[in-house]
Amino acid sequence: MHMADALISPVVGGVMWVATAGLIGYSAKKIKEEGDNHKVPLMGVLGAFIFASQMINFSIPATGSSGHLGGGMILAILLGPYAAFLVMASVLIVQALFFADGGLLALGCNIFNLGFFPCFIVYPLIYRKIVGDNPTQGKIMLGSLIGAIIGLQLGAFGVVLETVFSGISELPFRTFVILMQPIHLAIGVVEGLVTAAVVTFVWKARPEILNAARNSIPIGKLNIKKVLLVLVLAAVIAGGMLSWFASSNPDGLEWAMFKTSGKEELESHESVHVSLAGIQEKTAFLPDYGFKKSEPETEAKPVWPAVDSGTSVSGLVGGILTLMVAVLIGLGLRQRKNAA
Amino acid sequence: MSHHIVEASDLHYTYPDGTVGLRGVTFRISHGESVALVGENGAGKSTLLLHLNGYLSPRQGTVKIGDYPLTKKNLDAVRRSVGMVFQNPDDQLFMPTVFDDVAFGPLNLGLAKDEVERVVVRSLETVGVAHLAKRPPYKLSQGEKRSVSIATVLAMSPDILVMDEPTSSLDPRSRRRLIELLKTFRHTKIVATHDLDMALDLCERTIVLHQGRITADGQTKKILYDEELLRASSLEKPLSIQLKT
Amino acid sequence: MNNIGRNSFDIGYMDTLASGDSPLHRLDPRAKLITTFIFIVTVVSFDRYALAVLTPFFIYPIVLIALSGLPAGYLLKKVLIVSPFAILVGIFNPLMDRGILFHIGSIGISGGWVSFISIVLRFMLTVTAALILVSLTGFNAVCAALIKFGVPKPFVVQLLFFYRYIFVLSDEAERMVRAGSFRAFHSGAMGFKTFISLLGNLLLRTLDRAERIYYAMCCRGFDGNIRIIRSMRITYQEIMFIFGWGALFIFLRYFNVPLKLGTFITGLLK
Missing domain, CATH: 1.10.1760.20 (Arp2/3 complex 21 kDa subunit ARPC3)
Incomplete structure (x- = not known):
């Protein structure tokens, strides 16, 4: 396998x-x-x-x-x-x-x-x-x-x-x-x-x-x-x-360790996410209902993935849009190539 | 080794499993001759060819290439002067592309890079397939594979060309083209084949092998018209002669 | 056509794609190899709930396919054919991880589903990247690049041999299977005995072939060292390719574009 x-x-x-x-x-x-x-x-x-x-x-x-x-x-x-x-x-x-x-x-x-x-x-x-x-x-x-x-x-x-x-x-x-x-x-x-x-x-x-x-x-x-x-x-x-x-990337082994210990040890994540959160605050587009994150049972889950990426409606919408843009770029490039 | 002579005297060979391959083969081929080696399956043609550049060593007897007997010491030199074209091009074309394949030999000879490139182009042009240089061998037709195989050997600038069934699995047109190409070569040629029509067309001399022995050695025309001899050697008159008579 | 023929045909087809001509085809194989690697490492470095952040990465395969004229449908089909394993292992995520991560309207989306889809996205990205690498570069050029990167030569050379003879042996295997099935009168997979004698014979023939190849090599002066001429040049274009894409990947790794875009749009709707 x-x-x-x-x-x-x-x-x-x-x-x-x-x-x-x-x-x-x-x-x-x-x-x-x-x-x-x-x-x-x-x-x-x-x-x-x-x-x-x-x-x-x-x-x-x-x-x-x-x-x-x-x-x-x-x-x-x-x-x-x-x-x-x-x-x-x-x-x-x-x-x-x-x-x-x-x-x-x-x-x-x-x-x-x-x-x-x-x-x-x-x-x-x-x-x-x-x-x-x-x-x-x-x-x-x-x-x-x-x-x-x-x-x-x-x-x-x-x-x-x-x-x-x-x-x-x-x-x-x-x-x-x-x-x-x-x-x-x-x-x-x-x-x-x-x-x-x-x-x-x-x-x-x-x-x-x-x-x-x-x-x-x-x-x-x-x-x-x-x-x-x-x-x-x-x-x-x-x-x-x-x-x-x-250690500056939240992933893998360290992730597993983090999961078992239930503690985030590395400051660097925080800073990334804090700054992200900062951006969100400044832009103020963040709809409240979009971030109904931590239900009680997910408390053990780290907070940051919820703030990160696709864990929100906004993220999903953004993701789908990005994909569409990417496909459009591709189609455009191909057309130009074929025209040339 | 300017004389391009191939001489075998009293070659005997037995395979490890006891099969007897050769039972006393003697001949002498001199500069520029074109010789067909014919005989039924298992007559010993391939075994004989394998002796000519030292892949097999005879149990008894000697092979002389040029003026020197073939020994382990001069094996490299002999292999350089005796170019071997295999029956199955897939065994001979083992590199990623046609170019690499033709360059394989010259690079082993230690030629400089641009010299190698020149040799490769020249060899491919000689056999008329320069446009295939970048192709991988598995994308070639049988005829193209054969031409490239010959180019790989030409790139070593041998004096003597030894070919095993060069026309097998070729369509009629590729076969014709190959024969015409081989006619233009000045090398001493030894061609093992079942294609007696080609032998007639290409080689002025023919050696008939039968059960590990030479049963005839002489002018191709005479031998291939000799029905009795052919029958005794499990062969048949070439079609072109059958049609004429 | 049975499996065997299809597989070697497939490889042959990708080689044909690689012999195409576009600026991307002409790029030094090393540049493509490095960039593919950066891409894959970046993609897999996201955490397990990464979803939307992965989407901008599709720009890489899409742009490459568009600019080089590779057949997108063919590559997509190949990706789908091999997806079962990733899906098999990933499909347990929704069962194991039921914690609700966020809501769309009133429907709670569990972490398991998010991570499952994340696995599928990663899978598609990394696999397409690898397929594009081969279809744009060709296996032999990838090997040549490996030699330049200092991968031990005996290894790469036997890899080249292996690749060369896939076609020959697949053909041979296919012929043997076909000949066997003509005599067997039943379709489908064969019985154990036939199977073994077929494999055994194929193996013996293969060993004989190896011997003949070795002899052919000796005839042309083989001394244990295989020499291949490949002129490769890293030019301005290669540097641009590596650093351009590399910078984009790293930017996308640390800057969540989709989230910003999404927040902007949902904000407008609100």
């Missing part, structure tokens, strides 16, 4: 961007160090394979729904974690840019949820541990199944955390978890079965492919601790910087 820009705050989006950018840099460096020139075209073409394969569906018996191949696991099995992560990132970038799946700001989250977990957690810690150096059909099946399930659970949990931290959606943490995890358990089982079957197919037809992939990245080389450490550091630094930047 994709995170969407609309549900995300800049702080969360930014932190995840920095984290994934760090991972991409690190993986790219690893690929370069490996010095396997085969890999770059192979990665690209396999990305295209994942992309094309995701449009082929099979029917899941007795459910009326359909399933397709997930990406991260099978890529990790074929390419090793670093290359697989880069390919997964590419697939998601293309989906974000062309099909608006997720969106640009949420891209970091999506790459992390669907790339990091399967490639850097599940593949080395679960799949490789189960399958070992002498794969059998049973081991491949077990490894892929458990791997896909855990990978998707982690990914789904990532979506939940990112959404909750962003504080744009009202969905409470518990409800969201209860909604997301079981759905993704089902998806995980399907993905695991498909992955297992395709990997077994390739393994039976051309065992050397899996061997080559495995040998190209000795598992000892993958330093999970180091990856995690870099990641945590990057996230902390980015989080710190972004929330400092964001």
Whole structure:
């Protein structure tokens, strides 16, 4: 499941961007160090394979729904974690840019949820541990199944955390978890079965492919601790910087904190809103009934969003008018362009 | 390597899965010759081509390009002088745009930027598709893809052109245009093909491969009129000859 | 046509749009990338009840579409196709957050509805901005810009390869599915076994293809480093584009135009 820009705050989006950018840099460096020139075209073409394969569906018996191949696991099995992560990132970038799946700001989250977990957690810690150096059909099946399930659970949990931290959606943490995890358990089982079957197919037809992939990245080389450490550091630094930047913007993480503490701590909002209120007073167009804000039960809500933006009739009227003006400008420009 | 000579002596090759590709192939192609390599599917044509610029190394025997035997050491030099046009242009055109694709080789040779641009334009003009430079390859027709593939190879200024099925999946007019284009090239040409009419039209010499061996090597006209030989090699007289007789 | 064909056709169509010619098309891809980014970050930085303040931001996609001649209907359709997820998560807001935020006449509008519509607006804005970026710039140019921004080359290069072969592999997948469905006698999604052997075969072919491509690269002197020539220039126009839009976004971020306009109008009516 994709995170969407609309549900995300800049702080969360930014932190995840920095984290994934760090991972991409690190993986790219690893690929370069490996010095396997085969890999770059192979990665690209396999990305295209994942992309094309995701449009082929099979029917899941007795459910009326359909399933397709997930990406991260099978890529990790074929390419090793670093290359697989880069390919997964590419697939998601293309989906974000062309099909608006997720969106640009949420891209970091999506790459992390669907790339990091399967490639850097599940593949080395679960799949490789189960399958070992002498794969059998049973081991491949077990490894892929458990791997896909855990990978998707982690990914789904990532979506939940990112959404909750962003504080744009009202969905409470518990409800969201209860909604997301079981759905993704089902998806995980399907993905695991498909992955297992395709990997077994390739393994039976051309065992050397899996061997080559495995040998190209000795598992000892993958330093999970180091990856995690870099990641945590990057996230902390980015989080710190972004929330400092964001402190002059009422949003996201800080918003959530504010909501729980029920206190506005930052003066800067006040000043913005005070000045806005000042403008309103001076212009004196403010009709009283238009601002029937805080009902008793909304007392816990911060006062400023009510003063801000579209929370008033005036705001709504203004918003609709602005939209109309924007459309008119567009039409005018287009006519001029066509005339020219 | 001014002599543009391609020489194979007693090449043997077996694939890792045990399939035998070549069983002792010997020939010598000299400067400016245009040679058709014909034979049924699986006769060993592609395997042979893959030996000519060192992608496969023979289990036994040697390949000589110019005056030197092909070894790992001179692989780069050999690849520069032997230009390879693949059967499927989609494998050969892997860059984002036609320009990038043609520029790929010259850039790898270390040419300066404006020199590269000159080479690209010249190569595209030679094959008559200069107007396609900015297009992505997937938006080209089969004929255009083929022309661009040839341009990518020409940009490396090779002495020897090796082509695998250049006329496959071309419509009749693109095929005709391609043949006329190839006729204008002065390079030594080695063309693996099932298109015997093209062989007749383009190549004065033909080598027939059958089950990894050379069963005939000589003047194209003689070979393609020799019904018995063709039948023994699982081939058929080209249509143009069938119509005449 | 099935899904596969439609998707690659779609990408191809956006590439065609990107090969159009307008001053906006000609702009350095980096300028468009940066501006899109400022736009998205500004839009999502509003608080959850932001509604009317978001509306002026539509000026950006609208002006860009108008000036470049991109097909507005096509882009809008694309946005609608992908909206379910945002709506799915947002739709809980009206249920969870029932506190009345303000009244229109006697009808109380709950915070949940406001934040839900806010999500939808954000979604439309950010998604259109991204789509416009690609349709105006083209994927390859975006990648070239990424290289200039210092994104690691192995990553961008495989991204370019990926993009190049989407078309080839989608074609191949489509042919295989079609061939399969001719023999299967039933329509719709296929069974698991067919599905797996189809995918498996596609994967094997893909691996073979990767090998052939690598060989083709070696034939032309590939040494592990891919070089691409792209001349990009940041001129006065690019600077104007970035700073003009950037300034407008920031102005709209801190100065509530619709509210002022609305208060003015409702004041007049009163």
